Every structure is written in structure tokens, then in C-alpha cells.
Amino acid sequence: MEQFQFQIVLGLVLLVLGYFFGRYFEKKHFESIIQREAELANVVVIASKYTTASDSAKPGMMVTGSVVISVDYFKRFLAMLRTIFGGRVTAYETLLDRARREAILRMKQEAKAMNADRIFNIKLETASISKNASGNIGSVEVLAYGTALINVE
Amino acid sequence: MLISNLEIIPGKNITEHLGLVQGSTVRSKHVGRDLMAGIKNIFGGELVGYTELLQEAREEAVDRMKQQAQAVGANAIVNVRFSTSSVTQGAAELFAYGSAVILE
Numbered sequence: 623m624e625q626f627q628f629q630i631v632l633g634l635v636l637l638v639l640g641y642f643f644g645r646y647f648e649k650k651h652f653e654s655i656i657q658r659e660a661e662l663a664n665v666v667v668i669a670s671k672y673t674t675a676s677d678s679a680k681p682g683m684m685v686t687g688s689v690v691i692s693v694d695y696f697k698r699f700l701a702m703l704r705t706i707f708g709g710r711v712t713a714y715e716t717l718l719d720r721a722r723r724e725a726i727l728r729m730k731q732e733a734k735a736m737n738a739d740r741i742f743n744i745k746l747e748t749a750s751i752s753k754n755a756s757g758n759i760g761s762v763e764v765l766a767y768g769t770a771l772i773n774v775e
Numbered sequence: 776m777l778i779s780n781l782e783i784i785p786g787k788n789i790t791e792h793l794g795l796v797q798g799s800t801v802r803s804k805h806v807g808r809d810l811m812a813g814i815k816n817i818f819g820g821e822l823v824g825y826t827e828l829l830q831e832a833r834e835e836a837v838d839r840m841k842q843q844a845q846a847v848g849a850n851a852i853v854n855v856r857f858s859t860s861s862v863t864q865g866a867a868e869l870f871a872y873g874s875a876v877i878l879e
Contacts, residue, residue, distance in 0.1 A: 636817055644819035651820070671781050678786030682779045684855060686833065690826045692812070694819030724821075743781050749859035749867075760816055763829055763867075765857055769779045 636695045644694025648716065655723050658731075664739055665730040671743040673771065680771040683736060687728030691721045692761035718762060722746060725766040738770035776841050777851035777878065784853065784878060793847045793875040798839025802832040803866035825867075832869040833857065840871045849875035 693701070697713035704711045725746070733741050747765040777784065808824040815822050836857075844852050855873035862868050 640817050640819065643817075647818060647820040671783075673781070673783075673785045680785060682777070682781060682784055684778045684780055686857075688826060688829055688833070690822040690829065692816050692819055692822050695817045697819065698816075745780065745856065747857055747859060749861065761812070761822055761825070763825070763859060765829075765833070765859060767780060767855075767857060769781045771785070 637699060638696075640695030640697070640699075644696055647694075648720070651720055651724075655720065655727065658727050659723070662727060662730045662734060665733050665741065666739065667726065667730065667741045667744050667768065669744055673742055677740075677771055680773065682742075682769045682771055683738070684767060685729050685732040685736070685738075685741060685770045686765065686767040687725045687730070687732060688763065688765040689721055689724045689728065690761055690763045691717060691724070693717045698760075718748070718764075721748075721762050721764040722766070725764040729766045729768065733770035736770060736772050738772045741768040741770045744768035776844065776849075778837065778841070778855055778873070779851070779853050780855045780873075782854045784851065787878045789853070789876045790879050791877040793844075793849050793877065795872060796840050796843040796847070796849070796852060796875045797870065797872040798836040798841070798843065799868060799870040800832050800835040800839065801862055801866055801868045802828055802835070829859065829867060829869065832867060833871070836869045836871040840873065844875040847875055849877055851876050851878045 693713065697717070701711050701713045704713070729741065745767055749763045750761070808828070811824055812822045840852065852873040853876055855871060858870045860868050
């Protein structure tokens, strides 16, 4: 009985910790993403594999960006509840949104460091890298890659 | 060695196709990193250890792909794709593949 109580208390503590820290980290992360997106707005990402004729002199170079992000305990609990009723799992939607945008940003940063302002044929790859015992997604990896056209002076 | 995920390299002609080249690696981090990731699972946020792990793995996979391309005498790899899968808890496979070609 005592052990059962302990488990409930521990679960509640983890939920509260997850709620406050998770919210805080997510808010901070989104702020940083929005700021960096504005800074890197001049690097254009294009999903087409066809470059224009005027680009023929520019050498292409592959650039990549990747990130692994984990969902917090509270959101994981919410998502678990959601699977009972069905519907949109907003807890994971924001996680994937954060991860994709972060991966694209890191790719853009790499391109910018090479003096490129356009990235062609961007591909995004998502993988869930750890699953806990009940099969919930713990964390996702997003990899973004494309070919940056380098401006040579 | 030019690596690109475009099918056509702007301004260059492909003189010869040498077929598919690939590289893969399976990696895991030490237990300490896994423990840290477990703690981060409560608070949420980026798992820096795993990001590094996958980045290293990706570089390794690309290196192996490059070696294969060099062995067949290519000077570029075009249309490169990546794929990731988790093999077991804490280990990930990273796979890179593309077409080895000779550019003029």
C-alpha cells in the first residue's frame, strides 16, 4: 500500500515538473526559433530539384541539419489520454513543429557559413528514436538536408 | 568528392553513371548519456547527446559512402538520400545512399 502511494506521489511530482519545465523550455525554444528564422530569412529553401540556368556557374554542396527533441512527462500523459478519445494530439504537433523548424534552421546556418543563399531539393526525414514500454513516442529526430548553391565572387 | 542531393549538377554534365553507392552505421551512446536523456524525458527539450550521436553517425555513413564511390572511380555522388531507423533502445542506424557518377 505504501509503495503504491509512493508511486502516485512520484507520478504527480513528475507531471508537475514536466508541466512547468516543459512549458518554459518550449516557450524559450519557440522564441529562439522565431528570432533565428527572421535572421536567416535571406537563405531561401526551395523544394524543387531544378535550378535555373543562371545558377550554372555556382558549385553545389550538400548541407544538413538535425536535432533530437524530447516531449515532457506532462505532454506524454496528455497524449496518452488523447489516444482514449481520439482526435488531434496537439502535444506531439508542437514537438514535431519545433523539431522540423530547428532542423531547417541548422541547415540554413550551415549554408550561410558557406556563403550560399539558396538551398535546393530539401528533404525532411523524421524518425522516432526511442519508445517507452507502453509504445509512446519519447523523442523524435528530424534531419533536413538539401543542396546549397554557393556564391563565388 | 562532390556530394549533392540534386539529380543534375548545374553547369556540369554527367559522363558516366557508376551505380549505387551506400554507407551505413549503427551507433549507440554510453549509459551516462542514456541516463541524461531519461531525465530530459521528464522536462522535455533537446537531447543534445542524441543529436551529437546521430550527427557523428551521419558523417560516418557519408564517409563510408564516399569510400565506396572512390573505389569505383567516381568523382561525385548525386541524388543522395538519408534514412534513419532505431534498431534497439539507445542505438540508431543511419543509412546514406546515392548514385556515383563521373562529372566532366
